[in-house]
Amino acid sequence: MFNALKITAITFSLLLAPLFAHAEPLQDQAKAIFGTLPTMMPGAENDSPAMIALGKKLYMDKRLSVNDSQSCNSCHNVVDAGPGVDNTQFSPGAVAGKFGGRNAPTVWNAGFQLAQFWDGRAVDLKDQAKGPILNPAEMAMPSEQAVVDKISAITEYQQAFEQAFDANNAITYDNLAHAIAAFERTLISKDRFDQYMLGDKTALNEQEKNGLKAFINAGCTACHSGPTLGGTFYQKLGLVKPYTNQADQGRFDVTKNPGDKMFFKVPMLRDVARTAPYYHDGSVKTLTEAVQLMSSLQLGRDLDAQTTADIVAFLTSTNHDRSL
Incomplete structure (x- = not known):
């Protein structure tokens, strides 16, 4: 009985081994830029x-x-x-x-x-x-x-x-x-993106991997990096092109420093596909629109439809999955 169980376990591990052996370069790159979410929050x-x-x-x-x-x-x-x-x-x-x-x-x-x-x-x-x-x-x-x-x-x-x-x-x-x-502090999400960075090559599909590459190559990681893909510093909304709604001046309302006008905390993008509408004023209804507008405002780049769809697919891979 013991030998049979041992053989079964070895066979199972051999079947799984190809999924986790020899990480893809993209996995290593993503782990260096983002890292995985910690299992415990500070405090x-x-x-x-x-x-x-x-x-x-x-x-x-x-x-x-x-x-x-x-x-x-x-x-x-x-x-x-x-x-x-x-x-x-x-x-x-x-x-x-x-x-x-x-x-x-x-x-x-x-x-x-x-x-x-x-x-x-x-x-x-x-x-x-x-x-x-x-x-x-x-x-x-x-x-x-x-x-x-x-x-x-x-x-x-x-x-x-x-x-x-x-x-x-x-x-x-x-x-x-x-x-x-x-x-x-117990509300820590779990997602397929972390599974991918931990070594499971199959955790993301090809479009999601393409979206991850595009997200990195487009320069989105200048603001949206670290385990939560953002939330770690303040940035001006409208860095390259001005944001239409100037009524809310963001951090300036707190500091009264003119240099803080239109600065907001960079939002986290973990689980972002579930949190529409977007931006501080909730004016953007879809994630597709949010990605395209952010690229234009912050990077001065107009993304084509396929690249946008790929990035949205990648971001959706960070949706909280309580089965994990």
Whole structure:
């Protein structure tokens, strides 16, 4: 019996060996430019299961909004591996008729970025979690104390906070944001692109490989590199040709430095095919249009239809696949 199992295992490994032996030059090039997504986000080493469970509950809880109508998940849907966005141009707020001022970015892989929000005004996930709850155009709670009072009146949260933070009277606004961030640090996508870079030549089809080559050769990697394919620095939108919508000046609104006008955090492109519409103003409806426009604005290059289709195919290979 043992010998039979051993022979079967050896045969299976021999069948798989050609898939992973002798990496293609493109695989080595891609790994050098991008690398694979880490299995843990910065800060996650201090997150306990109790803290993550509390954070998930808070993330999904509409009672964090002024009229119990909106949760974090309302704008950043991750239920059943949702795309981490609501796929609208501007997200509706808890108060009827109010909308957020920028397109909601994905929460998947967000903790790997240099900062949060399009303009980088939040230094990390914890800082980011505090903003929308109090934003009048989003969840519209009147104050941090109002949030603490509301959550403190819920028995299940009294116990959950004590367990998560191992302390009495643990319900504070800071701890609430800390717990939400702990849950968000678990949202790391898995995709076929990483499988390819780890050695599986069959993880990408030929069009996707052509798209990866085109993405590199066109110069897209000047901004979209690293494990998340972006999110690591700020760049001017309209580097070669001006962007049409100049109403939102991006990072300038935070720094008031004239040199920061029209600078935005470079968006991550992992899982990007699931997060339409695109750009900070949500004005671009399809990934095809987004790729063509970005090449024109940032690189001064007009991509032909086939090259665009190939790049879109490559980017689609980074879609989160929870079966992996």
